[in-house]
Amino acid sequence: MPSSTLFIAFAAGASLLLSAASTGQEATGGVQALGTPFVVFLGTGTPGPTPNRQGPGLAVIAGDKAYLVDVGVGVVRQASAAYSNGVRALEPRGLDIAFVSHLHSDHTLGLPDLFLTPWVMGRKTPVELYGPPGIAAMAENILKAYAEDIHIRTTGLEQANTTGYKVNAHELKPGLAYQDANVKVTAFQVPHGSWPVAFGYRFDAGGRSIVYSGDTAPSENVVQACNGCDLLIHEVYVGAPANGTQPPERWAQYMAAFHTSAVQLADIATRARAKTLVITHCVFMSGTTDADLIGTLRKGYGGTVIIAHDLDVVTP
Numbered sequence: 001m002p003s004s005t006l007f008i009a010f011a012a013g014a015s016l017l018l019s020a021a022s023t024g025q026e027a028t029g030g031v032q033a034l035g036t037p038f039v040v041f042l043g044t045g046t047p048g049p050t051p052n053r054q055g056p057g058l059a060v061i062a063g064d065k066a067y068l069v070d071v072g073v074g075v076v077r078q079a080s081a082a083y084s085n086g087v088r089a090l091e092p093r094g095l096d097i098a099f100v101s102h103l104h105s106d107h108t109l110g111l112p113d114l115f116l117t118p119w120v121m122g123r124k125t126p127v128e129l130y131g132p133p134g135i136a137a138m139a140e141n142i143l144k145a146y147a148e149d150i151h152i153r154t155t156g157l158e159q160a161n162t163t164g165y166k167v168n169a170h171e172l173k174p175g176l177a178y179q180d181a182n183v184k185v186t187a188f189q190v191p192h193g194s195w196p197v198a199f200g201y202r203f204d205a206g207g208r209s210i211v212y213s214g215d216t217a218p219s220e221n222v223v224q225a226c227n228g229c230d231l232l233i234h235e236v237y238v239g240a241p242a243n244g245t246q247p248p249e250r251w252a253q254y255m256a257a258f259h260t261s262a263v264q265l266a267d268i269a270t271r272a273r274a275k276t277l278v279i280t281h282c283v284f285m286s287g288t289t290d291a292d293l294i295g296t297l298r299k300g301y302g303g304t305v306i307i308a309h310d311l312d313v314v315t316p
Contacts, residue, residue: 037062037183037205038315039231040087041308042078044280047106054078054310056107056281058212058233061089062205063182068098068114069201069212075110076117082311093123099177099185100131101214102198103138112142119164120153126166130177130185132197136169143167172199188225190216193258200225208316211274215281217257218264223272230316232274233308238262238293239285251285259283262293266300276304278314 038061043054055072059079066089068075079090095118101107115127129139143150143165153160170177178185183205192198192215202225203210209229213222216235226232237259241251255261260268269277282293290307297305306314 035206036315037203037208037210038313039210039233039278040066040079040082040090041280041310041312041314042068042075042082043072043110044282044308044310044312045072045106046281046283047104052310055109057110058280059090060183060203060205060210061087062203064089065182066090066095066097067183067185067203068095070101070107070214071098071110071114072106073109074113076113078310082313085311087313092118093121094118095127096123096125097128097178098130099187099199099201100129100135101190101200101212102132102192102195103134104192104195104215107215108138111139112146115139115142115165115167116146116149120160122161123164124161126163126168128168128170130170130172130187132195132199133171136171139167139169174199177201186225188221190214190219190221192216193254202226202229210316211272213260215258216260218260218268223268226272226274228273228275230275231278231314232269232272232276233278233280234260234265234269235281236260236262236265236279236293237283237285238296239288242286255283262296263300266297269297269301269303274303276306276314276316277301279305279307282307 040059040061042057042059045053045055054074057070057072057075059066059068076092079095080092083090095114098114129135150165154162172187174187174189177187183203186202187199190198190200198214200214200222201212210231211226211229213234237255241248294305
């Protein structure tokens with residue numbers, strides 16, 4: 001069955017609009033009518049403060065449950081926006097499980113928000129947090145930083161519950177990371193510059209497979225994890241570095257060690273036999289555009305290509 005891609009258009013006071021872009025067929029019903037797992041892109045940005053792209057993060061929805069993957073700036077408010085427009089699983093009080101690819105700030109700045117905001121709104125269950133070594137210390141130190149807030153909310157007039165802000169942190173090794181009745185999650189290691197451990201994740205649910213690269217230089221582990229997957233969600237950069245906070249030659253060295261170029265990604269997606277390639281966390285350099293990125297990818301990959309934007313919904 002061909003992949004179908006659903007895009008949600010959000011505007012103040014507007015109705016939820018859906019279109020089946022890859023099939024050309026008119027979508028029927030709302031997001032909840034989907035019988036297969038799907039992905040909501042909560043944030044598609046990079047470390048830069050782009051106003052139209054929040055920090056990196058997405059939700060895999062399976063069995064009416066949201067499984068967060070990376071937790072960038074704005075994660076809870078973006079989940080609330082998607083919930084308001086029909087994605088029931090992203091009701092903020094239900095956000096209680098997340099998988100972090102690595103500990104870079106842009107992928108983790110939303111953790112205090114995830115720990116505390118849904119709790120303030122009434123969540124009673126602790127957050128189950130999965131990630132590389134160091135994620136437990138990060139969670140512990142975040143809660144220490146907000147100890148006074150937690151004290152006032154639990155002992156003062158708010159009388160907040162004493163469980164919903166807590167975090168159970170799980171430091172992973174490559175292999176099976178998590179499994180329940182809805183989904184199986186497998187972690188695989190990827191090379192991300194100086195980081196000793198960074199992960200990508202494969203989600204298997206409802207007979208479909210979704211692979212998320214995390215931030216990575218070209219990796220054979222991504223190819224092997226996908227191996228004909230329905231969706232390959234991958235970071236990318238396009239263009240040549242220009243002058244910035246570092247000389248161009250230093251940026252070129254950094255990008256090659258930490259990230260994947262569009263030319264490299266086309267090769268990876270082809271060898272991985274990905275049915276659909278979804279781009280997120282895209283770095284455009286030297287004035288390059290979406291058209292430049294698509295054109296480069298098309299030279300080496302013949303499948304469906306989607307450049308994700310915040311609050312897009314994609315289903316395998």
